[in-house]
Amino acid sequence: MKKAIPVWILSLMLSSGCAHSPLFPSVEKKEAPASSHLFSRDGFAQITVKRRPGVRPILAVGRSLNRIESLSIEVLAVPQNELDSSLAKLKTDPSVAYAQACHTVRAVVNAPNDPLFSKQYGPQITKTVEAWQYSKGDKVTIAIVDTGIDLGHPELKAKLVAGYNVMKKGQPPRDDNGHGTHCAGVAAASTFNGVGIAGMAPNAKLMPVKVLGPGGNGSDAGVAEGITWAADRGADIISLSLSGPEESKVMKEACDYAAAKGALVIAAMGNAGNGEKGYPAAYPGVMAVGAADEKDETADFSQYGEWISVSAPGVAIYSTFPTYQVDMNEYGYPQNYAALDGTSMATPAVAGLAALVKSLHPGLDAAGIKQRIEKSADDRGKAGFDAHFGHGRVNALRALSNS
Numbered sequence: 001m002k003k004a005i006p007v008w009i010l011s012l013m014l015s016s017g018c019a020h021s022p023l024f025p026s027v028e029k030k031e032a033p034a035s036s037h038l039f040s041r042d043g044f045a046q047i048t049v050k051r052r053p054g055v056r057p058i059l060a061v062g063r064s065l066n067r068i069e070s071l072s073i074e075v076l077a078v079p080q081n082e083l084d085s086s087l088a089k090l091k092t093d094p095s096v097a098y099a100q101a102c103h104t105v106r107a108v109v110n111a112p113n114d115p116l117f118s119k120q121y122g123p124q125i126t127k128t129v130e131a132w133q134y135s136k137g138d139k140v141t142i143a144i145v146d147t148g149i150d151l152g153h154p155e156l157k158a159k160l161v162a163g164y165n166v167m168k169k170g171q172p173p174r175d176d177n178g179h180g181t182h183c184a185g186v187a188a189a190s191t192f193n194g195v196g197i198a199g200m201a202p203n204a205k206l207m208p209v210k211v212l213g214p215g216g217n218g219s220d221a222g223v224a225e226g227i228t229w230a231a232d233r234g235a236d237i238i239s240l241s242l243s244g245p246e247e248s249k250v251m252k253e254a255c256d257y258a259a260a261k262g263a264l265v266i267a268a269m270g271n272a273g274n275g276e277k278g279y280p281a282a283y284p285g286v287m288a289v290g291a292a293d294e295k296d297e298t299a300d301f302s303q304y305g306e307w308i309s310v311s312a313p314g315v316a317i318y319s320t321f322p323t324y325q326v327d328m329n330e331y332g333y334p335q336n337y338a339a340l341d342g343t344s345m346a347t348p349a350v351a352g353l354a355a356l357v358k359s360l361h362p363g364l365d366a367a368g369i370k371q372r373i374e375k376s377a378d379d380r381g382k383a384g385f386d387a388h389f390g391h392g393r394v395n396a397l398r399a400l401s402n403s
Contacts, residue, residue, distance in 0.1 A: 038083070039102040045083040046102035047076045047090070055095040061086050075102070112191050112198040116337060120197055121294040122186075122313035122349055127397035128200055128356075134400040135360040137201030142187050142237045142351050143230035143263075145223065146180030148173040148210035150322040153181060155189040155196045156206060163208035164229045166222045173210035178321050178328035180208070182340055183241045185320030187348035188355065196337060197319060200352025200396070204359070207235050212242065214327045220244065223280075224254035227265070231258035236358050239351035240267040241344035243278035252283050259285050264358075264366035266351045268343035270303035275387070282307045287354075287370050290388060291315060291346040296380050298388040302343055308390035309370065310377050312353075314346030353396050360400055373399050 039046055047062065050073050062078035078086040083101060090099035111117065111129060123129060141161060148165070149156060151174055163173040175181045184206050189199035211226035212218040223242065230238050238258055255265050266287040270278030281288035288307050291299040291314025298304070299315050321328075321338040329335065350373065357369045364372070376399040377392030385391055 037104040038080075039104045040080055041077075043080055044077040045080045047078060047083070047086060047099055048102060049074045049076060049090060049099045050097040051095050052097050057093055057095040059089055059093045061089055113194050114191060114196055114198045115194070116197045116318060119318040119339070122317060123198055123200060123396075125294065125296070125313065126349070126353070126394050128353070131356060131396035131400045132202070135356040136191075137188065137204030137352070137355040137359045139362070140201065140236045140355040140358045141205040141207050141234060142201065142239055142348075142355055143207040143209050143226075143235035144180055144184045144187065144348070145209045145211055145226045145230060145238060145240050146175075146183055146242065147177035147212040147214075147216060148175035148180045149184045149206065149208035150175050150181040150320070150324070151208070153185075153320055153323055155193075155199075155320050156181070156184055158190060159184075159188055159204070159206045161205050161207050162233070163210070164226065165210045166226050166229075167210055167213055167218070173208040175208075175210070175322050176214040176326055177212065177216050178326045178333060178338070179212070179216055179241065179340075179344065180210070181322050182317075182319045182338065183239065183344060183348040184208070186317060186345055187239060187352040189320055200349055201355035201359075204352065204355040207233070216327070218242070220246075220248035220251045224248075224250040227251075227254040227258050231261040231263050235263050237351045237354045238263050238265045239348050240265065240280055241342070241347045243268055243270040243281060243343075245276065245278060247279055251280050255280050255283050255286055259366060262366060264354050264369050266347055266354065268347045269305075269308060271301045271342055271344075272303050273301045274303060275305050276303065277305060277307065278303055285367075287350065287373075288390070289343060289347045289350045290390060291341070291343045292380065292389070292393050296378075296393055298381060299341070299343075301341065302346075302388070304387045306387055308387060310350060310374055310391050311380070311389045311393050312346035312349040313393075314343055314349075315341050317341070317345035317349075319345070350394055353394055353399060356396060357399055372402075376402050 062076035066075040191198040191202035209226040267281040290311040291302040293315035374391035381389040
């Protein structure tokens, strides 16, 4: 007889077959010839026009977007279906030295050499690989307040700082469930190491704080203790892939305490699939994260409401799993790596992104990091803010490249 899945673990489990199918192609693709890479935006192609000095234009084509004054070049926009005819007209104008269609130029980035990266659609649709040219999360610590972490996992052991075990004081924060190890890998697994998967913030450090036991359960007081312990020891980001339906004064106070210490607290919306509040995600100041799938559709299990901040990939998320027997193996999950569903999986993805932003902008406070991630998210669902996606599905490249 199968065990009931604990409500504190925000993971809707996948069948083992789903865990082995690549969900998204690698970002490293063979380039087509540059001539096929015409640049367009909102249905309009763009043309650069160099004018001859002292010769008056005789034709009006498209609309002017910009001038590069130092080069005496004008950038025009024309409907895509009128590009060829517009170029032909410009070439008959004696004032035009040359007119050329604009082509797309992309950042030169390498896909990670981690062999299981092809199973990870999350970092790909959030443009995290492209974002790494700006930041990889150096000098930032993410606290994973959860069931602990596999302290010897080859993808995680080099990333760890000192941790804490609330459940058994004085004992290492070793994961005996699997959930925390999975979340840790999503946030910051070792990357470009030719092993396993890639983490959102490859160079960030991980602080393991064990507040949940082998069955995935814990108390609000224990979670509060773990949050404050992490905040007191300099955690920049505190990731909470856990939830409960009841408001808790001690847990709220802990979240406020961490915020006052400068930490950004990020928490899962919950997996009940309804509009009921889950805590700590619903507390003011906490960054609440919902889950979406590889098609950018909100996950049917993801709780929703006006307190949501953003959404992130949280369906069929492939990540690290303990290298030894733990409670979740009894549900059919393998050792080393596994795929899980849940707002739990979306939360550390946002925590990893927050680490990238913090590393690039060390002077930015928690509220500033949260705002930057929200403003740069890709709008999904209903136009503008909505209760299912919040400000949108996170976009790492925009969060780091936008001024």
